[in-house]
Amino acid sequence: MTADARSDEWRSRRARRLAGLAWMRREDRTDGTPVRFVADELLVLDEHFATARQAFAEQGFSDRDIVEEGDVPDGFRRVRLSGLDVARAARRVRVQAEAAGDPRVAAGPNHVFVSTPLEHAGAYGPPRPAPPGALSGADGSGGVGVLVLDTGMWLNSPLPKDRYVTEDFESDVGDDGVRDGDVGHANFVAGVMLGRSRRVQPRMVRVVGPFGVCRESDLVAALRQAGDEPIINLSLGGYTLDDRPPVLLTAALAGLLGSGDRVVVAAAGNDGQHDRPFWPAAYAGTSAPWRRRVVAVAAHDGRRICEWSNTGTWITLAAPGADVVSTFVHHEDFPDGWARWSGTSFAAPFVAAAIADALPEAGSARLAAEAVVAGSDRRFGRYAGVA
Known part of the structure; x- marks a missing residue:
């Protein structure tokens, strides 16, 4: 089966499940x-x-x-x-x-x-087994907290237990769930961060359910319980009625980002849309006074923006999102616990980790985000990008 056929078949199965x-x-x-x-x-x-x-x-x-x-x-x-x-x-x-x-x-x-890869998985379809990769070791210089609101974490994963904190996790999901990618998403996101940074300390909080979806009210409730983490990673999103900002989420982010020192890194979505706002990433292109504290991340494949990555005037920068290798879950189809997957979901934590690395020298999360964007020395189409 070709990659395109695999992706189409996977999307059809996901659509049937969501319709239920x-x-x-x-x-x-x-x-x-x-x-x-x-x-x-x-x-x-x-x-x-x-x-x-x-x-x-x-x-x-x-x-x-x-x-x-x-x-x-x-x-x-x-x-x-x-x-x-x-x-x-x-x-x-x-x-x-x-x-x-x-x-x-x-x-x-x-x-x-x-969760952004679940509806459209890019050119590579669902996660595929991959040989083990590498994770950065902690350097002992003090960590930078990143709040990750995502699916539940599986504990049977290659991720070292001392490198992240989890407040909830899903561990009783059938084989169908693993094949469909309903689990392992948070494990993959955390692995991207820990493979990019020696300093990042993810706190994984489950807000996305086993079908890969969450309600706006649930996301807002989780955001209202945010701790002291200066960075929030949101590898999720969606479209809204008449493309207007979501009612509750706007108020929640205004409260979080309107004062203090915090930034949100959000995935741009994977539907190949070029003019439609995908929230929450699209807040970066609004007139909200805190818009510069939202970093909207598109995906590139090392040469160009991925054709399935959403784009628009609200994109902040691009990061690797095609054929990414990261930690997944141990399963008969993933004997080493590693997988290869595509999506802006995995470009976003790459940027979150880069901001965490830049924060000590920059002095604040806002300045660290600005430094990462300003220091992006490559161009992918009209967007600055990190490689």
Whole structure:
């Protein structure tokens, strides 16, 4: 089977599995890219909730149909109404809020984000076995923490247990899950960092479930529990309703990046889109005052930008993302525990590790990120890149 056929077959199997998630809905764009969100749920700013109730009434709902969900920041409401046309309600609230002079995104779905190689695996399809690679040894000079919000970590991996911290992990997933890449993603991301840097200290926190997806509300809840790590790696993302910034995620990142010293490194996505914002990476191209603290990473293959890598004016720089070798999980199909995989998911941790290495000399995460970008001495198309 050719690489393209392998990738197509894998994507078809993934699409069938995702379609089986009864709690998830999707709205397809004319370009074929999907917007995924939680069925029946609307996220809305408190001050526009009255408009939301009008939108619900227009769809035949009464106040007693509204179910309040929790786990959202102050100033927001998360409500569920069985059978709600979420996109229609969100647009209704937005139009009225904008007419009243409020420039914010007043309402939106509870978007669903995908671990970026799982929907499109680049030219190489699913992970393939690879001979063991090398990991950098700790140099004893003090580590730089990187918070990695990802899938669960498997403990039966070549990763040294003293080189990372994990707060949750998935260990009871069947063979089908391994072949489909639903597990091992976090192990691979951590291995990229530890293969690039002697200084990085990843803290792996599970936010992505076994189907490779997470809800916006779950991602925000995890971000609200961020510790002192100056770098956050997000090898996940997705598209949003009308390409507007996600409601809750915008507020969460504003809180994290609006003050203090922290940067977010985010994967650009793997759908080959050239003009569509892929969030959260696309915050780097917005007018948010903290946009320069978001590093949006596209993938290159050593010669050019990968044809499957998303691109756009919001990309910060490019990093290796094609045919990457890193730690995976020990399994009969991966006897050495190493794999070869492709995706912007694996370009992002390369950059996160580079920022960690630059931080002690730069003095801050923001200045370290700027130094990595400024020191990128290669060009891949119109983007600066690290090799």
